[in-house]
Amino acid sequence: MAARDSQFPKLDVREATKVYHTRSGDLLAIDRCSLAVEEGEIVSIVGPSGSGKTTLLWSMSGLHHLTSGEIALDGQRVDGPHPDISMVFQDANLLPWRTIVANIRFPFEIKGAKPDTAWIDQLMHRVGLEGFGQRMPRELSGGMQQRVALVRALSFKPSVLLMDEPFGALDAFTREEMNHLIEEIYLDTRTTIVLVTHSIDEAIFLSDRIVVMSARPGRIANIHRVPFERPRSLEIMGTKEVFDLTHTIKSEIVGDQISKARNRKNAANLSKAS
Amino acid sequence: MASSDAIPDFKQSPDGGGEVGVANMSGLAAGPGIKSAREVAIIALVAVLVIGGAELLLLAFGVPQYVLPRPSEIAWALVTDFHLIAPHLGHTLVELISGFTIGATVGLILAAVITQFPFAEKIITPYILLLVTTPMLALVPLLILRFGFGYEPRIIAVALASGPMVMINATTGFRRVDSAKIALARSYGASTLQIFWKIRAPMALPMIFVGLMVGSIFGLLTAVGAEMVGGGFGLGNRLTSYSSMIQMPQFFAVVLILSFLGILIYMIFFLLAKRYASWEA
Structure with a gap:
């Protein structure tokens, strides 16, 4: 990776804890999660549902306030949405009453800034969306909508891109295409990326490191380094290293689930016996 | 913005589930095609x-003509007596437009404000429902006692009839909170006001048009009804007057004008909804 000239990690999560106050009582979503994302790194977060992946990501974006702990960008505490951090949501999340162009200009409208049209055109070209600017979102396929969301997120040149299960709703082929696109754009811009995903394949293909979370409460269970050179090809996905890594991560996720279920069952049996 | 920090729930249907207002948008914006x-x-x-x-x-x-006039007689009455009816049409339009403008404005503002405060909304909604379901015509005799036989009681009645109708539909619209879209705007640092104008208002627009259409039709009904109750002018007054004089062709000519007025109102809001809120259809 690029030479470090800063003593701070790009994005530093320190002892992040988040409690949701719900009607049925307090819910500890994430518990003392610490993670340092370096500049120009791609980090994936995987884990069973309920492990607080999304909560952790939303906290990094400043959309959630932590109950305790803190998030720092270049050593500066993040207290709310930050102009250098951009978010790609599940299901594209386009505004259906706006044309594609108007959707992409939306961040600039909110910030009261002039859209960087040259950069936007370049991004549109890159993701293969030229000529679609005047269309409405509903006229585009799911994959194309997600590309628009990607262009929108990168339009104001953020230094950190957060992605919340961005391709979960897409079919396997479109998903692979999007993964290549992300890598391509990454190699161009060296944007720091944190990605929440359900797909271990996707995590391995894209990431420098993979964070595995365990559920209830959400904790960081393990962090794996993915050692392949970029640009990565689909070929690496067939290697033994990837196979082993996939297996390890899977058993960490599934094993966590199974052992928790077993504990619950034992506890139930005990209470029945007594 | 009380719920901005809650667990994001994308499965919550953005169209607010089944609780659509009085009429459904698909009947308005999709129209007959x-x-x-x-x-x-x-x-x-x-x-x-x-x-x-x-x-x-x-x-x-x-x-006989006094039972049911022939269509040709009605058409003839419409041509020959239109100059007599026209001023009354003008009066009815004045009452309708001013009453509706007042009612719709108040209704829209109230809807926008109370949806920001869920508690206030819960308290106010039953009363609005009461206003929607009570025929405002019932108040007209009272209003005439207080305000006389001029425009005022009618304009007030039209405002009272259309306002709650606009408000209840607009409230449904503003309540259709899509937490993901609001989060999107917030991630760019949007203020509460920006979120209102750029996310909440456009999302509510289709339901607002439904409210405006239903409200204006209710306003027309109330205007004509109020004119029938008292006062010496307006299309409703012409209806009572012509029927009491057994001038049935003229009577039906007025009915015809009222139908056209109703269709015109429908067309106006249909086209507006198609132009500004067709993204949903």
Whole structure:
């Protein structure tokens, strides 16, 4: 990776804890999660549902306030949405009453800034969306909508891109295409990326490191380094290293689930016996 | 913004589940659709058959004019007496437009404000429902006692009839919170006001148009009803006057004008909804 000239990690999560106050009582979503994302790194977060992946990501974006702990960008505490951090949501999340162009200009409208049209055109070209600017979102396929969301997120040149299960709703082929696109754009811009995903394949293909979370409460269970050179090809996905890594991560996720279920069952049996 | 920090729930249907207001947007914005020349021709043919058939039947059975005038007589009355009816049409329009403007404005503002405060909304909603379901015509005699036989009681009645209708539909619209879209705007640092104008208002727009359409039709009904109750002018007053004088062709001419007015109102909001809120259809 690029030479470090800063003593701070790009994005530093320190002892992040988040409690949701719900009607049925307090819910500890994430518990003392610490993670340092370096500049120009791609980090994936995987884990069973309920492990607080999304909560952790939303906290990094400043959309959630932590109950305790803190998030720092270049050593500066993040207290709310930050102009250098951009978010790609599940299901594209386009505004259906706006044309594609108007959707992409939306961040600039909110910030009261002039859209960087040259950069936007370049991004549109890159993701293969030229000529679609005047269309409405509903006229585009799911994959194309997600590309628009990607262009929108990168339009104001953020230094950190957060992605919340961005391709979960897409079919396997479109998903692979999007993964290549992300890598391509990454190699161009060296944007720091944190990605929440359900797909271990996707995590391995894209990431420098993979964070595995365990559920209830959400904790960081393990962090794996993915050692392949970029640009990565689909070929690496067939290697033994990837196979082993996939297996390890899977058993960490599934094993966590199974052992928790077993504990619950034992506890139930005990209470029945007594 | 009380719920901004809650667990994001994308499965929550953005159209607010089944709780659609009085009318459904799909009936308004989707409308009858574009018609082919053939369909238009058949619709015209049906009109000719029905009107011509009525003309012939009434003629053949010698039905007297005071029971049911022939279509040709109604058309003739519409032409010859239009100059007598026109000023009354003007009066009705003044009452409708001013009453509706007041009612709709107040209704829209109230809807926008109370949806920001869920508690206030819970308290106010039953009273709004009461206003929607109570026929405002019932208040007209009272309003006449207080305000006399001029425009005022009618304008107040129209405002009271249309305002709650606009408000209840707009409230449904503003309540359709899509937490993901609001989070999107917030991630760019949007203020509460920006979120309102750029996310909440456009999302509410289709339901607002439904409210405006239903509200204005209710306003028309109330205006005509109020005119029938008291006062010496307006299309409703013409209806009572012509029927008491057994001038049935003129009576039906006024009914015809009222139908056109209703259709015109529908068309205006149909086209506005199509232009500004068709993204949802």
